[in-house]
Amino acid sequence: MAGWRDALPSNGLLAVVKRDCPTCVLVAPVLAELAAEGTVAVTQDDPAFPEGADPRHDGDLELSYRLDIETVPTLIRFSGGREAGRAIGWNKAEWRALTGRAELGESLPENRPGCGSLSVEFGMPERLAVRFGDIPLKARRITVEDHDDPMEAAFNRGWTDGLPIVPPTDLRVARMLAGTTRAADEIVGEIPPNLIPCTVEKAAINAVMAGCRPEYFPTVLAAVEAALMPGFSMHGLLCTTHFAGPVIIVNGPVARRIGMNWGLNALGQGNRANATIGRAFQLIVRNVGGGRPGEIDRAALGNPGKYTFCFAEDETDPDWTPLSVARGIPPGRSAVTLFHGEGVSGFVDQKSRTAEELTTSLAHYLWHVNHPKLCEFGGALLVLSPEHYLIYKSEGWGREEIHNALWTALKRPGRDVVRGAGGLAEGLEPGREDEIIDKFREPTFLITRAGGPAGLFSAVIGGWTGMRMTGEVDPVTKEIGP
């Protein structure tokens, strides 16, 4: 309503209603009666409603938005230009007290709840906040001319990973920001390689472009914060000539709440949350940090997971210790774990029937991560499928037993893995022939569960070669905030 302030009485009453609300229709005669004595009636939908009340039409809902109307009818008393009281819905006693009329609405029931205001319908608060300038976005506005296409403009400016993006309009960014309680100008951290401070707003813009829903946004922010933990070394992962990129594993109630996939095709396409959370993170690194392939991203080959690589752990079996819990997050909390992973490698074993057989078999396969003769080098993320997990579970094995048995089975005699052994040049430094050597460094070997119910197939996601740097490159876990 243009000049919405002009509609407010300095001393008097104002009622906000809509015809689509049965309670408003019920009180329409009362409003006509009050209007005769100066009460201002404001209608959100039908400009002629309530009849006989000479209504003002709040077509753009500015008055409803400015007065924080959540329910109609709402009756407000102003005194000396300020609000002095309000009645929400129809309550005979309250309306009588506010109007000072003891006989008001005699024939009406004592109480009727109201309906939702049009100004608080889904998505409307953000739309109104943008329209009326209450969302202080600071990012540069990029205007797209009529003859241009927003998506082409985004490609031309180098904002995308090669796939189309959702254009980050003010309204979409405002809705994304509504997905977190954090302030738009809060700094999430400094994004490598250029160590540019990333605000919640910048993260939201990139989350919009990736296709996220607002409810995914806290998970995106947690992934960014996890990647910036010094122990993860995001800078090195970005610059490497190796295949690896960040792999995000989500645990806790958030996974179910936002509809993530841990079942059929969990590592594949088709789920919006899985697809867009991982992509949002990559776009933030690209756009805010300046990490672009062919520039500072020097991957010789890369892997398709560098578009996006995010999935949830299967926590449907209460006997299974979630990855986040094993890594120190209290049960029942949501968290992200980031691993430096290359592509998915499929482990096929349809013959093992015992835990011991399966462990030996898996260890043989895991030896091949990076190279069969490289040890204490890149780690591994083992994604156990439900059918392989059942073999363990049937013998009472849980996370700890599986991890420990695999750890032991993965030990190699030094003489088998030093350079030159077996006629292969690759391998460990000479001089370690008499040692027993672990395949992985302890913190870099993770086990998680995901996958559809059928298929004796598990996945091995090999780790980044940078993981050989003891104490510098390890997976990280971060609780997801509000």
Added chain:
Amino acid sequence: MTEPYAMRDPTAETEPAYRQTVVPPASLDGLTIGLLSIGKERSVEFLDAVEERLAAQGLKVMRFAKPTHTKPAPRGVIQDLVERCDIVVEGLAD
């Protein structure tokens, strides 16, 4: 008339559209050359060889190092380079 379609910039907004490269010096006479090791295996050996060749030409060389190649150079190292060198050669990155 409708408002033009507008998007918000997802980038750091720190770069002009076109970035100018620094013009190389016409001569190395009197300039200090910094050799920065990125902290990766064998980068020191590589830079030793570079230093030897530059020194043989009578040029002034200073050595610097990042603690690790997995992280950006600490600000102190970058400031040192800016303050003490005219030219920087960085290596070894595979």
